[in-house]
Every structure is written in structure tokens, then in C-alpha cells.
Amino acid sequence: MAKVYYNGDINEGTLKGKKIAVIGYGSQGHAHALNLSESGFDVTVGLRKGRSWDQAEKDGFDVKTVKEASDEADVIMVLLPDEYQPEVYKAEIEPGLRAGNALVFAHGFNVHFNQVVPPANVDVFLVAPKGPGHLVRRTFEDGAGVPALFGVYQDVSGNAKELALAYAKGIGGARAGVLETSFKEETETDLFGEQAVLCGGLSSLVKAGFETLTEAGYQPEVAYFECLHELKLIVDLMYEDGIAGMRYSISDTAQWGDFVSGPRVVDADTKARMKDILEDIQTGKFAKGWILENKLNRPEFHAINEKEKQHPIEQVGKELRAMMPFVKPKSKKEVVASAKD
Ligand SMILES: NC(=O)C1=CN([C@@H]2O[C@H](COP(=O)(O)OP(=O)(O)OC[C@H]3O[C@@H](n4cnc5c(N)ncnc54)[C@H](OP(=O)(O)O)[C@@H]3O)[C@@H](O)[C@H]2O)C=CC1
Numbered sequence: 001m002a003k004v005y006y007n008g009d010i011n012e013g014t015l016k017g018k019k020i021a022v023i024g025y026g027s028q029g030h031a032h033a034l035n036l037s038e039s040g041f042d043v044t045v046g047l048r049k050g051r052s053w054d055q056a057e058k059d060g061f062d063v064k065t066v067k068e069a070s071d072e073a074d075v076i077m078v079l080l081p082d083e084y085q086p087e088v089y090k091a092e093i094e095p096g097l098r099a100g101n102a103l104v105f106a107h108g109f110n111v112h113f114n115q116v117v118p119p120a121n122v123d124v125f126l127v128a129p130k131g132p133g134h135l136v137r138r139t140f141e142d143g144a145g146v147p148a149l150f151g152v153y154q155d156v157s158g159n160a161k162e163l164a165l166a167y168a169k170g171i172g173g174a175r176a177g178v179l180e181t182s183f184k185e186e187t188e189t190d191l192f193g194e195q196a197v198l199c200g201g202l203s204s205l206v207k208a209g210f211e212t213l214t215e216a217g218y219q220p221e222v223a224y225f226e227c228l229h230e231l232k233l234i235v236d237l238m239y240e241d242g243i244a245g246m247r248y249s250i251s252d253t254a255q256w257g258d259f260v261s262g263p264r265v266v267d268a269d270t271k272a273r274m275k276d277i278l279e280d281i282q283t284g285k286f287a288k289g290w291i292l293e294n295k296l297n298r299p300e301f302h303a304i305n306e307k308e309k310q311h312p313i314e315q316v317g318k319e320l321r322a323m324m325p326f327v328k329p330k331s332k333k334e335v336v337a338s339a340k341d
């Protein structure tokens with residue numbers, strides 16, 4: 001089994017004393033900045049004026065422009081949307097890079113697909129949490145962490161791996177485990193996972209199940225509870241104890257149904273289509289489409305997004321979630337705070 005690094009394996013000293021610029025304060029940016037700061041690291045946030053700038057200031061950070069924060073930093077973590085990174089990097093980060101800097105990413109997309117080409121005199125590595133940024137923060141507040149990958153693209157200092165591990169520890173990743181990868185592997189597996197299994201695969205499966213039931217005349221509320229709400233509960237069991245653990249907990253009726261019907265939903269053709277999706281990622285075809293879509297100001301993205309928002313599952317879900325206060329698990333910090341109210 002590959003080496004998994006945990007807190008005890010990591011000496012964060014290589015990163016302590018270095019100025020870290022977290023560029024971006026969104027899903028990942030706010031989590032990295034807050035977690036690193038609470039882990040005792042020297043953090044500045046680089047942004048443009050606007051909602052994130054106001055939020056980062058409200059959270060107590062020294063907020064500067066991207067250029068100011070990058071120019072003054074030793075370690076620059078780029079947590080801008082992937083599609084905006086090349087432009088902002090070229091204009092505000094690259095000009096100030098100097099020997100001794102470390103340029104860091106949470107996803108390898110732009111380096112792997114040559115949209116950001118770092119200079120030869122800086123360390124370049126990635127620290128990629130394998131989970132949404134808001135859970136990187138929430139789990140950290142609860143004393144836990146989201147597993148992370150790290151990968152070194154360029155090691156000029158001879159310390160790139162140690163810096164990456166120290167960074168992963170600082171955001172709480174080493175509480176759950178940190179695994180070494182490459183920019184190619186992180187990029188291609190992350191794109192595949194979010195398209196074919198997690199976000200894309202799962203939302204398609206849930207909608208198809210919901211539509212099958214409602215088109216057969218069953219109540220949308222029942223279809224929502226069966227095909228979406230309960231999904232978290234089933235996935236939680238898999239998260240805690242694998243597929244076998246989930247199967248242990250569900251009824252034998254459900255387990256037999258799993259065995260005989262599951263392969264009728266996801267069959268050899270499905271896997272063939274998954275391989276096609278992976279090939280489009282590996283050949284750069286997906287990346288090219290996403291880059292062009294953004295250059296054209298996202299005509300398809302906006303059209304599909306608006307259509308998806310009108311799906312009946314969104315309306316029934318919004319109504320049901322409004323009546324279910326428990327649906328969003330509170331972090332330990334929120335529970336303690338509400339207990340004091
Ligand atoms: N979302 C996730 O959970 C994960 C994301 N990643 C990676 O993390 C990186 C960041 O993604 P994510 O956190 O989702 O991004 P978000 O869209 O959530 O946040 C983007 C941040 O960048 C700021 N920003 C956008 N444009 C500019 C600009 N031109 N100048 C300065 N600041 C700007 C935004 O500020 P403003 O308010 O001004 O728009 C915002 O604070 C990406 O590489 C992504 O692939 C990796 C793992 C998981």
C-alpha cells in the first residue's frame with residue numbers, strides 16, 4: 001500500500017516562518033486561510049475588491065491585492081477558479097515570482113494542461129484536499145480533516161515535498177491522511193471522478209431515479225426522499241465502512257436488490273462510456289472544451305445551468321429542506337454556539 005502521511009510524520013517547521021499568500025477566498029480559499037492561520041502559520045489573503053475581500057477582512061485577515069500578496073509571500077497558493085487562473089497568474093503573480101518562492105495549487109489542471117507555465121527557479125507543488133472546501137473547514141473545526149493529495153512538479157529548493165506536507169498538515173489534511181501523487185494523476189483522476197462518478201454521475205443517477213418514480217405516478221416527495229435524501233445516509237455508511245459495511249447495515253432485501261438490479265443500471269456499456277470520458281480527459285479534449293467555453297463567456301454552461309435549476313427535484317427538495325432543520329449537520333463549533341444561545 002502507498003505511504004499515507006499523518007500529523008506525526010510531518011515536521012511543519014519548513015513552512016513555519018514563511019509568509020503564505022492564499023489567493024482566493026472561496027470554497028477552498030477560506031478553508032485553507034482559516035485552517036492555516038489557526039494552525040499557527042503566517043497567512044495573507046490575496047483578492048480583488050468584492051464579496052470575498054469583505055468576508056476575508058471580516059474574518060480578520062490582512063487582505064491585499066493578488067499582486068501585493070504574491071509579491072510579499074514566500075509561498076503562493078492559487079485558489080482562484082481554474083478558468084481564471086491563467087489570466088490572473090500572468091498579470092499579477094508571475095511578474096513578482098523570485099527564486100525561493102513556492103507556487104502551489106489545489107488542482108493540477110492549469111499546470112498539467114500548460115495554461116500556467118511556471119518559471120524554472122521556483123518550487124511548484126500541489127496540495128489537493130479530496131473534498132469540498134466547506135467541509136475542509138467544517139471538519140477542521142470539528143478536530144478532524146479531509147484527506148489530501150500532494151504532488152511535486154518542480155523542486156528547486158530541495159524542500160518542496162516537506163513544504164507540501166507541512167501545508168497539508170496546516171489545513172488539517174494529515175489528520176485524515178495525505179498521499180503522494182503527480183499533477184497528471186491528480187488532474188486526470190479528479191476530473192474523471194467529478195464527471196463520471198461524483199457530481200456528474202451521481203446527479204444524473206438521482207434525476208433518472210426521481211423521474212422514473214414520478215413518471216410512474218408516485219409522489220415527488222416520496223421520490224425525493226428515496227432517491228436524494230436517503231443517498232447521504234447510504235453514502236455515509238459506505239464512507240464509514242466501505243460497500244460491505246453499507247450492505248451489512250441495509251436489509252437483506254435491499255442487499256439482494258443491490259446484487260440483482262445494480263448491474264442492470266450500471267453495466268458494461270456504462271463502464272465503456274466511463275472509459276470514453278477518461279480518454280477525453282487524458283487527450284486534453286475535455287480541457288480544451290472547458291477553456292473555450294470560458295473564452296466564449298460560457299454560452300452552454302449558463303443555458304444548461306438554468307435548465308437544470310428548473311428540474312422538479314429542485315423545487316420539491318427546496319420545499320422539503322425548508323421544513324427539515326436537521327438536514328445540514330452542524331459543525332461542533334455551531335453546536336456549541338447554539339447551545340450557548
Ligand atoms: N471547490 C472545491 O471544493 C475544490 C476546489 N479545488 C480547486 O481549488 C481552486 C479554487 O476553487 P474554488 O475554491 O472552488 O473557487 P471558488 O469559485 O469557490 O472561489 C474563487 C475565489 O477566487 C476569487 N477570485 C475569482 N476571480 C478573481 C480575480 N480575478 N482576482 C482575484 N480573486 C478572484 C473569488 O473572489 P470573488 O468573491 O471576488 O469572486 C473567490 O474568493 C481551483 O483550482 C479548484 O479546482 C480543489 C478541490 C476541491
Ligand SMILES: CC(=O)[C@](C)(O)C(=O)O
Pocket residue numbers: 129130131132133190194198199
Ligand atoms: C470537491 C472536489 O474535489 C471537486 C468536486 O473535485 C471540485 O469541486 O473540484
